[in-house]
Amino acid sequence: MNITTLRLLLLLVLASFSFTAHAVPEIIHWQTDKGLRVYFEKARELPMLDIRLVFDAGSARDGKNPGLASLTSGQIFHGTDKMDLITIAERFDDVGAEYSAGSLRDMAWVRLRSLTRPKSLDQALDTFLSVLSGPSFPEKDFRRAQKQALIGLQAEEQSPSSIATKTFFKAIYGDHPYGSSPSGTPESVRSIKRRDLVDFYQQYYVAANAILVIVGDVDEAQARQISRRVDQALKLGKKAPAIPDVPELKEAQRIRVPFPSEQAHIFIGQPGMLRGDEDYFPLYVGNHILGGSGFTSRLVKDVRVDRGLAYSVYSYFLPMRVKGPFMAGLQTRVDQTDEAIDIVFDAIRTYRNEGPTKQELKSSKKNITGGFPLRVASNSDLVDYLGVIGFYELSLNYLDDFTAQVEAVTIESIREAWQRRINPEHMVTVIVGGEEE
Amino acid sequence: MYLFKPVLVFSLCLLAWPLWAQENPVHSFQLENGMRVIVKEDHRSPVAISMVWYGVGSSYESGGITGISHVLEHMMFKGTERYPAGEFSAIIAENGGQENAFTSYDFTAYYQYLAADRLETSFKLEADRMRHLTIPEKEFLKEVEVVKEERRLRTEDNPTSLTYEQFLATAWLNSPYHNPVIGWMTDLDSLTVEDLKSWYQKWYAPNNAILVVVGDVQPKQVFRLAKRYFGELQADGIASVKPQKETRQRGERRIKVKAPAELPHLMIGYKAPVVGQVDEEWEPYALEVLASLMAGGDTSLLQRELVRGQEIASAVDADYSAFRRMKTLFTVDGIPAAGHDVAELEQAIEKQLQKLRTQPVDQKELDRIKAGVIAGEIYQRDSVQHQAIIIGMLETLGLGWKTMDEYADRINAVTARQVQKVAKKYLVDDRKTIAILDPQPIDPANPPSKFSGELRK
Incomplete structure (x- = not known):
């Protein structure tokens, strides 16, 4: 910490x-x-x-x-x-x-x-x-x-x-x-x-x-x-052409890169969502509970708090022009690699099947809405968020609607969106560290 | 370009300071138990940061228990009787807050960043864990493993950090800056829950703590809340720390660190004084100016001469902070450009240092540095976190927040001659330590343990 x-x-x-x-x-x-x-x-x-x-x-x-x-x-x-x-x-x-x-x-x-x-x-x-x-x-x-x-x-x-x-x-x-x-x-x-x-x-x-x-x-x-x-x-010029859509992964893949490190660096994920995605809120709020809220997230609890396996463990969606990655990551001592990977997959599968608990959803909504002023407190913060709104052509009303959209997320909408969009059976697992498999 | 600052983890860059405009004065107050409370109003947004600073860090530790201050920082999130493990973070999160903590050589600090109307929640929780931490063994045994993972992440698997750690251990023989903040791995291996409990008892009391609040608050109300929650805590005897004044260096020191890596790295450090512990008060400020002249951006000396002119360095930096509890290092580090080696880079740096020792710097360059400091004072006021960190650090070091009022004036008063004088006086061989990262092949069959002496488990 x-x-x-x-x-x-x-x-x-x-x-x-x-x-x-x-x-x-x-x-x-x-x-x-x-x-x-x-x-x-x-x-x-x-x-x-x-x-x-x-x-x-x-x-x-x-x-x-x-x-x-x-x-x-x-x-x-x-x-x-x-x-x-x-x-x-x-x-x-x-x-x-x-x-x-x-x-x-x-x-x-x-x-x-x-x-x-x-x-x-x-x-x-x-x-x-x-x-x-x-x-x-x-x-x-x-x-x-x-x-x-x-x-x-x-x-x-x-x-x-x-x-x-x-x-x-x-x-x-x-x-x-x-x-x-x-x-x-x-x-x-x-x-x-x-x-x-x-x-x-x-x-x-x-x-x-x-x-x-x-x-x-x-x-x-x-x-x-x-x-x-x-x-x-500036010259007038032309707008850059659209970036092609991202195809879904067809199968699971595990890639081991041998490296002489004490820890294995592990990334697990798949293509995630884009800016302005129709499932943005259930995916975003849902991930906040899984691995996006720091010390209170499920991944931190399962990997770090309960088992002491890693210092840093998280998951996030990086929304981009087309689907940016959904990714869970951690680093752990090389001999704990498989144990840690199993725990992360278990957490993702369980979450995808069951969705959050009522209490988790309530707490996350309170954190997201209550923490809003922090995110626009400084001029630097404002520059960042205007940059994203402008670049991704989000509606100017987007902000006004935001709380309502977060509040409208339900256990059911999270479960539905995650089951449709997140597929642990077709994810990529990258491990850097340890020896050839 | 990737620039490797070896002083990454636990140092704060302080060249730019907030300007303490009259309309936003700093208020300070002392509770009866000795705890000090410092408040700075900033009404731009309805937010506030609340920080508690303790006068303890790795430089208070002795051999065998290195890293204990940092492990204790982790344990501070592991519960009290009133709020068991996890509750603290859950309550702050439900209040929309962000929280964390950091440990350095000279201090340990905890903070919550939240909507200003939630300040009371933060006080209630911080006051509780100042005196009522339970430190359960079960939690400790897991958390110390987390810290070891942190050490592997930051140090063992990072050739630059590994080199920097050994560089400091070479430069400082008996000063506690010899030891890394995160502790040596074998010391972490042998820490016990009793060690943690006694460390907590020894240092965590209101008379060794400072509360700093910056944000959209009214000082009177903050004092009232502070009194209500922190005021009821008992003061305690706080041990005095042994001086451990560094023994005199007698000649240059030089080491080589072998680690799996692609790039060599040269680190040079000169022992240098800090504010409050030097006869000539202007010297640390002249050293800050010197570091900026050497490596503060595209116009700086080393960028101009070594990166662009001679193209001997691919990256180069100079670093110095005038605010530490004890004597510190003025460092210069760099990576040679392709086709050049560390020896050439070292020679080229030495040539530039020789210029600085023998000729006064150009007045225009000096003026540029000062313009940057003055503008930086305004820019830094954009961040309440930054303002709180500077207040907390100066207060914890015993220099007082007013030191920052003087900062711009002190920098502005530095002359070209003074810069030359400190270069001549401090950047000399008998104060010098050199470490060279000697890259070894990146071979999975040869883990770092082979070089660092740690066993891979």
């Missing part, structure tokens, strides 16, 4: 993304001339502003070049025609602005945080927009980043949890765009050229393929002005 668990909980909060109506702040929404969708939330207490642009430019768009989305996002701030990496960094640092870019499977983002006093904000915003309108991806910086990406891949090879994650995604998604690792392979990273980054940026980092989040100490007129400037910095 310490910091790592806390991080895990935060991750789950982000993944599960739940709200109730009573503390939902008003989201102001508009579109710019080029159709860029803007989500603005006024937060005037602190003299600072957050801007986040989210693009449909994650590793699902890598195509034949696994690692391309990640390399591209990593080098956006490395130069423009007029400024090199150092000049860009100094212009932000001089006014205390924070900036970064990143990517996952679905999305890629660039973000800026600045003080709102004019001297700081003007310089930070000017720099940010210059970069957005034309990153130059200098050849020298590209070659260095490519080498660093290869070192990063080596680092993943010494981490059993990284190996397990890659193996798990490959096993449940196969050749689907979610199947390859966002960091690519040594072969793919070596074969990527600077030109690929330029093309990737031109194709995906465009207004038609983006949403803009603004949170902080500006009024609506200022926010609209900022959105116009972002609009002008």
